Amino acid sequence: MAPKSAVLARQPARTSGTNVRRVHRPLPADFKNTIAAQRVPAVISGLDIGQAPWTWTPSYLASLDGVPEKLVSVHVSRDPKLDFVRKNFKYVVMPFGELLAKVNDASDDNFYYLRSIGENPRKEPAHALLQFPSFARDLKLPSEFWGSEDNYFSAVVRVSSGDLQLWTHYDAMDNMLIQLHGEKRVLLFPPSVSGDLYLEGSSSVVRDVDDHDRESFPRFARARKAALEVILQPGDVLYIPALWAHHVTALHGPSIALNVFFRHLPTSGYPSKDLYGNADPIAAASALKSINSAIESLKELPLDYRVFYAGVAAARLESELGVESARRALATVNDDTPKSRGMNSRATKGTGVVGTVLSALACLLITRRASRK
Numbered sequence: 001m002a003p004k005s006a007v008l009a010r011q012p013a014r015t016s017g018t019n020v021r022r023v024h025r026p027l028p029a030d031f032k033n034t035i036a037a038q039r040v041p042a043v044i045s046g047l048d049i050g051q052a053p054w055t056w057t058p059s060y061l062a063s064l065d066g067v068p069e070k071l072v073s074v075h076v077s078r079d080p081k082l083d084f085v086r087k088n089f090k091y092v093v094m095p096f097g098e099l100l101a102k103v104n105d106a107s108d109d110n111f112y113y114l115r116s117i118g119e120n121p122r123k124e125p126a127h128a129l130l131q132f133p134s135f136a137r138d139l140k141l142p143s144e145f146w147g148s149e150d151n152y153f154s155a156v157v158r159v160s161s162g163d164l165q166l167w168t169h170y171d172a173m174d175n176m177l178i179q180l181h182g183e184k185r186v187l188l189f190p191p192s193v194s195g196d197l198y199l200e201g202s203s204s205v206v207r208d209v210d211d212h213d214r215e216s217f218p219r220f221a222r223a224r225k226a227a228l229e230v231i232l233q234p235g236d237v238l239y240i241p242a243l244w245a246h247h248v249t250a251l252h253g254p255s256i257a258l259n260v261f262f263r264h265l266p267t268s269g270y271p272s273k274d275l276y277g278n279a280d281p282i283a284a285a286s287a288l289k290s291i292n293s294a295i296e297s298l299k300e301l302p303l304d305y306r307v308f309y310a311g312v313a314a315a316r317l318e319s320e321l322g323v324e325s326a327r328r329a330l331a332t333v334n335d336d337t338p339k340s341r342g343m344n345s346r347a348t349k350g351t352g353v354v355g356t357v358l359s360a361l362a363c364l365l366i367t368r369r370a371s372r373k
């Protein structure tokens with residue numbers, strides 16, 4: 001592997017502007033009735049979340065009481081494109097202070113990514129403000145936007161080396177991603193292109209979102225065209241509705257963020273054992289299980305039979321679940337965002353039964369795997 005400086009020189013971050021709606025200090029009720037109700041991402045700016053967007057440099061965090069010595073489990077890789085499916089990283093446990101020094105050191109040849117986990121990681125999700133009480137000195141969570149405290153699920157600290165890319169994945173909870181230091185590019189894929197993301201569990205197998213392998217992943221181009229893009233700066237809060245898959249690149253230098261996962265569905269709709277906010281809702285997991293068993297049954301038949309029955313099943317899914325009309329509605333909502341006019345309507349317009357069969361088959365191949373994102 002080439003030294004980090006050479007890797008970076010060959011892989012400049014590509015950005016093409018931003019087409020995610022920005023709202024400045026919305027009233028919580030307005031946010032709930034418009035953006036959250038439409039299920040579209042938005043950047044909320046100007047919120048009073050404390051001093052953290054000004055103070056939280058890596059060296060400042062390392063000076064806080066109880067932070068530098070706390071052990072954290074870090075993704076470490078020589079490759080800036082972290083890839084969950086091919087596992088091109090290892091987990092290394094190190095003191096938080098050491099991680100903060102490493103992401104600040106441009107001569108370090110490794111790339112580091114922390115996604116903090118629970119105090120008892122097999123039993124509970126991360127609660128960053130309880131685990132790092134000194135964070136509360138500078139950071140106030142915008143809890144007015146998740147309705148009630150009962151909707152809160154977890155709070156996760158994210159620290160990243162400059163230029164590191166986090167693989168495309170979806171989460172099952174709604175999310176407020178609070179950028180606190182450095183800049184970050186986030187690509188957001190609407191739920192309507194789930195069948196074009198080549199998901200394995202909650203992660204996409206498409207490694208390079210800017211120059212993907214077109215032969216292996218022919219449908220990904222459609223997803224990439226439909227993706228929204230935003231550059232986050234300190235103080236920005238990105239609302240990511242559940243099931244909007246995302247891909248994140250730290251730009252220009254290290255990044256520090258904290259995100260809060262919160263429930264959109266009633267609590268009873270989620271499995272009780274979810275550590276990372278990415279376990280599918282109970283009804284969805286059960287549907288995917290039935291589909292896996294449908295696949296096993298259809299595999300007993302010759303190809304023309306499989307195609308026929310997959311077509312019948314896909315058409316039934318479309319009509320009974322209102323998928324086609326929902327796609328049209330989503331396309332209309334997405335078309336409201338600047339620069340996305342035409343793009344999303346083209347990308348999300350009905351793909352017909354063939355497209356649906358492909359999407360359904362892609363869904364059929366989904367296997368849930370517990371993964372950290």
Ligand SMILES: O=C(O)CCC(=O)C(=O)O
Nearest residue numbers: 158171177248257259373
């Ligand atoms: O910002 C990051 O590093 C990743 C964000 C993310 O995946 C999330 O908040 O769910």
Ligand SMILES: [Fe+2]
Nearest residue numbers: 170171246373
């Ligand atoms: Fe995520």
